Every structure is written in structure tokens, then in C-alpha cells.
Amino acid sequence: MRVLTIGDEEPLVSYAKGIVQELRAHMVRAEGDYGNDKINGKIQQAEQSKVHTMLVIGSRDMAAGAVSVRVHGKGNLGAKPKAEVVAEILASVRERRA
Amino acid sequence: MQAERKTLDDRNKMTDLERLRHSCAHVMATAILRLWPDAQFAAGPPVENGFYYDVDLQHRISPEDFASIEAEMKKEIKANNVFERIVVTREQAIKDSDSGRLGGLGERPGNPSKFKLGNLADIPEGEAITYFKNGDFMDLCAGPHVMRTGNIGAYKLTSVASAYYKGDEKNPQLQRIYGTAFKNKTEMEAYFKMLEEAKRRDHRKIGSEMGLYAIDTEYTGPGLPLWLPKGGAILEELEKLAKETEFHAGYVRVKTPHIAKEKMYLTSGHLPLLYKDSMFPPISLLEENDRARGEQLTRRKFAIVDELVKLKHEGESANPERVKVLERESFEIGLEQDALGERYYLKAMNCPHHHRIFAAEPRSYRDLPLRLAEYGTCYRYEQSGELFGLMRVRSLNMNDAHIYCTPEQFAQEFNAVNEMYLKYFKIFGIETTGRRLTCRCGASSAASSRSPPTRWTSPSRAGSGWCTGTRITPTRRRCAFTGRRWARMRGSSAS
Ligand SMILES: [Zn+2]
Ligand SMILES: [Zn+2]
Numbered sequence: 193m194r195v196l197t198i199g200d201e202e203p204l205v206s207y208a209k210g211i212v213q214e215l216r217a218h219m220v221r222a223e224g225d226y227g228n229d230k231i232n233g234k235i236q237q238a239e240q241s242k243v244h245t246m247l248v249i250g251s252r253d254m255a256a257g258a259v260s261v262r263v264h265g266k267g268n269l270g271a272k273p274k275a276e277v278v279a280e281i282l283a284s285v286r287e288r289r290a
Numbered sequence: 291m292q293a294e295r296k297t298l299d300d301r302n303k304m305t306d307l308e309r310l311r312h313s314c315a316h317v318m319a320t321a322i323l324r325l326w327p328d329a330q331f332a333a334g335p336p337v338e339n340g341f342y343y344d345v346d347l348q349h350r351i352s353p354e355d356f357a358s359i360e361a362e363m364k365k366e367i368k369a370n371n372v373f374e375r376i377v378v379t380r381e382q383a384i385k386d387s388d389s390g391r392l393g394g395l396g397e398r399p400g401n402p403s404k405f406k407l408g409n410l411a412d413i414p415e416g417e418a419i420t421y422f423k424n425g426d427f428m429d430l431c432a433g434p435h436v437m438r439t440g441n442i443g444a445y446k447l448t449s450v451a452s453a454y455y456k457g458d459e460k461n462p463q464l465q466r467i468y469g470t471a472f473k474n475k476t477e478m479e480a481y482f483k484m485l486e487e488a489k490r491r492d493h494r495k496i497g498s499e500m501g502l503y504a505i506d507t508e509y510t511g512p513g514l515p516l517w518l519p520k521g522g523a524i525l526e527e528l529e530k531l532a533k534e535t536e537f538h539a540g541y542v543r544v545k546t547p548h549i550a551k552e553k554m555y556l557t558s559g560h561l562p563l564l565y566k567d568s569m570f571p572p573i574s575l576l577e578e579n580d581r582a583r584g585e586q587l588t589r590r591k592f593a594i595v596d597e598l599v600k601l602k603h604e605g606e607s608a609n610p611e612r613v614k615v616l617e618r619e620s621f622e623i624g625l626e627q628d629a630l631g632e633r634y635y636l637k638a639m640n641c642p643h644h645h646r647i648f649a650a651e652p653r654s655y656r657d658l659p660l661r662l663a664e665y666g667t668c669y670r671y672e673q674s675g676e677l678f679g680l681m682r683v684r685s686l687n688m689n690d691a692h693i694y695c696t697p698e699q700f701a702q703e704f705n706a707v708n709e710m711y712l713k714y715f716k717i718f719g720i721e722t723t724g725r726r727l728t729c730r731c732g733a734s735s736a737a738s739s740r741s742p743p744t745r746w747t748s749p750s751r752a753g754s755g756w757c758t759g760t761r762i763t764p765t766r767r768r769c770a771f772t773g774r775r776w777a778r779m780r781g782s783s784a785s
Contacts, residue, residue, distance in 0.1 A: 221523055241500070242500065
């Protein structure tokens with residue numbers, strides 16, 4: 193899975209890196225794309241690499257403690273609280289959900 | 291490569307589709323002759339997914355010619371000519387070859403049917419010599435064919451290759467024109483769609499596009515896949531799944547080295563013969579001066595094992611003196627080999643290593659069943675021509691297990707292994723799986739499998755009676771890899 197930032201500014205990048213760290217601490221193969229490419233390009237690239245779950249984060253998400261979730265083959269599932277999303281990811285890994 | 295001439299028995303066994311496809315080869319030859327009357331034909335058998343005909347012709351046929359050939363074929367099929375069988379004498383056939391009539395639309399003075407003459411020589415005395423004639427085209431052929439050219443519902447030329455006459459490189463090189471044919475258009479379309487699908491799903495294509503694995507022929511070696519991080523992630527998840535499943539089923543995990551001394555494989559019987567060609571040549575730790583003597587000893591030892599096996603096969607009691615002499619010599623060779631230094635082999639299987647684990651500690655009945663499991667990396671010296679992506683490789687990771695149990699425990703253990711397979715198949719959506727149980731003694735029932743093990747001689751198709759309700763009926767169509775059926779599925783062997 194991949195965490196994508198909208199833009200490459202602080203403190204957004206640090207916020208995103210924190211989420212990646214948290215997931216990796218739970219043995220989730222998370223990686224980050226923190227570059228300043230356009231977000232649509234970043235999403236497209238992740239789609240092409242068949243990344244299962246994308247967490248897209250902008251400054252507004254950060255301010256609300258939220259992330260936007262995109263799942264391969266399902267598209268945009270909308271913004272949700274960060275803690276809820278992390279818990280959901282851990283559960284789906286544990287249960288080997290598709 | 292053209293194999294031996296088909297026997298009459300082979301011909302009788304040809305399926306309807308093979309007959310149709312072979313008949314289409316006649317039709318294709320007819321069409322090629324309409325365009326290039328000088329063409330000389332050699333052999334035109336059905337093959338796995340179609341047919342070919344080998345032809346000698348000045349013009350080099352290319353896929354650009356396919357449309358015009360197919361157009362001529364269409365006319366011949368539309369004419370709905372009968373495949374007429376004509377029995378002739380050898381003299382007549384030689385005459386018709388000399389005149390260029392065989393494999394032609396008419397006589398061709400100065401252009402004898404040289405390949406037909408050669409084919410004629412392969413027909414044994416006493417076997418009928420037959421022609422098959424459709425319209426003007428008359429060919430030396432034993433058949434069988436469909437009734438009429440019109441029975442060929444759909445056809446397509448697919449490719450051109452080159453081949454030597456009768457597969458012998460000393461013979462002239464011919465153009466091999468491949469095509470395929472079906473009863474009807476629907477079936478042909480389904481076939482080509484399946485091919486497209488197979489291409490799309492080709493694991494080699496996906497593997498490189500997704501960066502899953504690489505095969506570095508130059509530096510690592512052919513057939514030795516390198517797993518890239520993304521492929522590694524897949525492997526890791528598979529292993530995790532299997533580890534959990536096996537843990538749940540009461541397996542214990544072990545770990546063994548990638549190499550072992552020659553003695554182990556001589557004991558297990560993989561050497562000197564059974565696996566010799568599948569294993570990499572040994573790593574010799576002998577000093578330079580001792581190499582020749584070492585070779586000599588090994589060769590002698592192999593010869594002794596061969597002879598012992600033969601003697602045991604004949605019944606040991608027939609020549610007990612000889613057996614004793616050989617065993618004595620073998621023992622002495624062993625001592626000398628130990629003194630010289632050792633030869634090691636890369637493992638091609640994990641079984642002997644696991645058996646050494648079993649032997650490593652004193653075991654009691656209370657320890658049974660003992661289920662050892664390992665992801666063992668094995669090495670097999672596959673012919674370089676047979677290597678294919680990840681399907682045929684020289685190094686592979688085997689999710690291997692060996693179960694040590696009492697005869698009374700066998701049925702239950704066997705069923706549990708089966709259940710585990712079915713569980714995996716279900717998870718991965720694998721619908722096609724023929725499984726074969728190989729017994730040491732060719733036994734067909736649980737009772738006889740308890741007789742003392744001899745050697746791995748006759749595999750049997752046993753098992754159905756032992757595990758009623760667990761055997762799945764093999765269906766041919768779908769499997770994880772579209773197209774060819776990959777017959778090799780290795781399972782755990784229960785000892
Ligand atoms: Zn024929
Ligand atoms: Zn084994």
C-alpha cells in the first residue's frame with residue numbers, strides 16, 4: 193500500500209511519514225510517495241503498479257486527522273478518520289481479505 | 291522435429307480433430323500447388339494444436355502469402371471433394387514418384403517427388419501402400435482423413451518455420467507451414483481467444499512488467515530466477531499462508547543445507563541412476579592429485595551399486611556370494627573415499643535431508659506421526675532447451691513435507707494431506723488438478739503398502755479407495771496457467 197501526499201510541503205510530509213511508520217510497525221508493506229508531482233499522476237502510477245490501497249492526504253485531511261482511501265478496482269472510498277482507516281487495514285490483512 | 295513414422299496403430303488412435311487437421315494439411319498442399327506447382331511435399335501430420343506440412347519450394351513462403359493460400363484452400367473445401375483411398379503396388383508408387391505425380395496436382399516431368407520416394411522406403415514390406423486423392427491432388431498417405439474436404443469447418447494458417455527432412459540435419463532443409471483447423475468457426479474463435487488470453491496472462495510478461503522476478507542468464511545463470519522485491523512480497527505472503535496452514539495441521543518446521551555428501555544420495559537411491567541427469571554435477575573437495583583416483587572410485591562404486599540392484603532384483607538368494615563380495619568392496623571404497631576427501635551434491639529434493647533429521651534423534655512410537663516441513667531450495671539440472679520462465683527452472687523453492695507415521699496412522703495422515711491440498715486449491719481458484727499417488731511397491735491398497743518397501747519402481751494410480759470423498763475429478767479446461775497443461779505437480783510423499 194502507498195501513502196500519497198498532495199504536494200511536498202511540511203508538515204504534510206511528516207504527517208504522511210508518520211502514517212507509513214505506524215503501518216510498517218504492524219508489518220504492513222506501506223511506502224510513501226511524497227514528491228511534488230501532480231496528485232493525479234501519482235495516483236495513476238500507483239494504479240499501474242497495482243497498489244492495493246492508496247491513502248491520499250492533503251493539508252485539509254491532515255487538519256481533520258483524516259485520510260482519503262482508494263482501493264484498487266474499487267476507486268475512491270472517500271475520507272475517513274486516520275485511526276479508523278489504520279484499524280481497517282490491519283483487520284483486512286489479518287483476515288486476508290481481497 | 292519429425293518423429294518416427296506413425297504406425298498403423300497410432301493412426302487408428304487419431305482423434306476426429308486430428309483427422310480433420312491432417313486432412314486440412316492435404317487441402318493446404320493442394321492450395322500451395324495451385325500457386326506454386328513445383329512445390330515438393332514431405333510430411334504433413336497433425337500436431338498438438340493444428341497441423342503442418344513440410345514443403346520444398348524456391349519461393350520462401352511468408353505470412354504475407356497466407357491470405358492467398360487460404361483463398362485457394364477455400365475453393366478446395368467448397369468443391370467438397372472426396373478423400374479417395376487408392377491401394378497401389380510399390381512399383382506403381384515408385385513410378386508415380388518418378389513422374390512427380392505424388393504430392394502434386396498432375397505429372398511434373400523433370401521434378402520427381404523425391405521426398406515421397408523417401409517416405410515410401412519407410413513403409414514396411416507387407417503394409418498396404420495407399421494414396422489419398424482429393425480433386426487433382428494425389429498424395430502418398432496412410433490416412434486417416436475426413437470423408438470430404440467440405441468437412442473442414444474452419445481453418446487458419448498460423449506460422450512458418452524450417453525443418454530438416456525426416457528431422458535429420460544431414461537432409462535438405464524444408465519450409466514448415468503451420469496451420470490449425472476446427473469443426474466450425476465458433477470452436478476456432480474460442481481457440482484463438484484462449485491464445486490471446488494466455489498471452490495476456492503469460493507469467494513471463496506479467497513478471498517483467500510488474501517487476502516480480504528477473505532471470506539474469508549472463509551472470510546468475512539460466513533457470514535461476516532472482517526474486518525482485520515485489521515478487522519477494524508475493525513469495526513471503528505465500529510462505530506465511532503455508533506456514534500458518536501447516537502449523538495448524540501439526541507440522542514442525544526444519545531447515546536443512548543446500549548440499550549433501552554423495553553417500554546420502556547413494557543411500558537414498560537418487561544416485562547413481564535415478565536422479566543422475568537431474569542433478570548438478572558434484573562439487574569435489576578432492577586435492578588435485580587425488581582427482582583421478584576419486585573418479586575411478588566413484589565409477590567403480592556406481593558400477594557396484596548397479597550390479598547390486600540387478601542382483602537384488604533377480605532375488606538376492608540367487609547369488610549370495612557375489613552380493614557379499616560386492617558389499618565388501620563397496621565398503622572398502624567408502625573407506626578410501628573418506629580418506630581422500632568428499633564429493634558434495636546440490637540437493638535436488640529434500641527427502642534424504644529430512645530422513646537424516648528423523649534419524650538424528652532416537653525416535654519412539656510416541657513421537658509419531660512426525661510431520662517435518664521446510665521451504666527447501668532445490669536445484670535441478672534441467673536441459674537448457676527446456677527452461678521456461680518460472681515453469682521449468684534450475685532452482686526452486688519446494689514447500690516440502692515428510693510425514694513419519696505408523697501403518698495404522700497412514701489413512702488419516704493421507705487424508706489430512708489431501709484436505710490441505712484441496713484447501714490451497716480453493717484459495718487459489720485452481721480447478722484443474724490431477725493428483726497421482728506414487729507408492730514404493732506399486733501397491734493399490736493401504737494393506738499392501740505396508741509390505742516392506744523395495745524400490746520406487748511402479749507408480750500406481752491408487753488412492754481412490756483410500757480417500758473416498760476427497761478425490762476431485764480432474765477437468766481439463768481451466769487451470770492457473772492457460773493453454774498447455776503443466777503435468778508436473780509434486781506433492782509430499784508419505785513414508
Ligand atoms: Zn493424409
Ligand atoms: Zn520428498
